[in-house]
Amino acid sequence: MRPYTALTIAGSDSGGGAGIQADIKTMEEWQVYGMSVLTSLTAQNTMGVREVHHVPVPFLTAQLKSIEEDLPVDAIKTGMISSKEAARTVGEWIGARRKPYVCDPVMVTASGHPLMEEETREALSEYLFPHADVVTPNIPEAETLLGMSIKTEADMEEAAGLFVEKLGSRGALIKGGHLEGEAVDVLYDGEIMRTYREARIKTDNTHGTGCTYASAIAANLARGRTLPAAVEKSKHFITEAIRHSFDLGSGSGPTNHWAGRIGEIK
Numbered sequence: 001m002r003p004y005t006a007l008t009i010a011g012s013d014s015g016g017g018a019g020i021q022a023d024i025k026t027m028e029e030w031q032v033y034g035m036s037v038l039t040s041l042t043a044q045n046t047m048g049v050r051e052v053h054h055v056p057v058p059f060l061t062a063q064l065k066s067i068e069e070d071l072p073v074d075a076i077k078t079g080m081i082s083s084k085e086a087a088r089t090v091g092e093w094i095g096a097r098r099k100p101y102v103c104d105p106v107m108v109t110a111s112g113h114p115l116m117e118e119e120t121r122e123a124l125s126e127y128l129f130p131h132a133d134v135v136t137p138n139i140p141e142a143e144t145l146l147g148m149s150i151k152t153e154a155d156m157e158e159a160a161g162l163f164v165e166k167l168g169s170r171g172a173l174i175k176g177g178h179l180e181g182e183a184v185d186v187l188y189d190g191e192i193m194r195t196y197r198e199a200r201i202k203t204d205n206t207h208g209t210g211c212t213y214a215s216a217i218a219a220n221l222a223r224g225r226t227l228p229a230a231v232e233k234s235k236h237f238i239t240e241a242i243r244h245s246f247d248l249g250s251g252s253g254p255t256n257h258w259a260g261r262i263g264e265i266k
Ligand SMILES: Nc1ncnc2c1ncn2[C@@H]1O[C@H](COP(=O)(O)OP(=O)(O)OP(=O)(O)O)[C@@H](O)[C@H]1O
Pocket: 109, 110, 137, 138, 139, 175, 176, 177, 178, 183, 184, 185, 198, 199, 200, 201, 202, 203, 206, 207, 208, 209, 210, 211, 213, 235, 238, 239, 242
């Protein structure tokens, strides 16, 4: 019997808390075999990003070809995609696969370092969103991509609808981690608006929460769950990963991938 598999197409975080490191740790916690195609390398720790090195597009293509000629892919997650050309290459590859796809449109790190060139923003809706079952922006990302201000749950619902109507994805999950009060996320799957609500945990150690959450959703889709069910499982997972996050490093510490999973796989 072969295992479920998922592919992350994202950047590397040398500190291990975000990017492909967070993605693969998360996929493995869900007993999904994780594979990676690297878009960029970051010299990064809990305090911030020192340097970024982008993988040349021909090498990006070589990695995608290596996966394609040999390995089955049950679900795909994308994270850091810096350039328009990288977005086009990745989007065309994903479009030809027709597998469940979670697009996390990371733009800046929590510490404020840009991970995407400005002209790439438009390339996201041109090349990536049309293939995505769900796009998972945080509040600032959704505000930038939609050109609107998001302050309330009603605004989040409007934004989720607009991703589908105007930016062309099949679904959108607007994450409310950057608002105050409860940690509320809004999912629109093109038909029904759903809200996922958890108490806010008092901690500064939230480095990599976005990557971890999106990868948990991809892993659950790889296991055959519906999108609303995958988000429900993953919301629980990310909440426990934040609750038990690690006080590692002197900046924003990483989430605890081990904490959320117990008893949740089946
Ligand atoms: N302090 C917190 N307590 C509980 N849940 C939280 C907290 N902060 C964020 N979350 C939840 O974590 C998930 C990630 O949301 P967030 O909006 O922080 O994404 P992000 O900004 O992409 O993450 P990152 O911090 O990696 O940039 C969401 O489900 C959000 O509701």
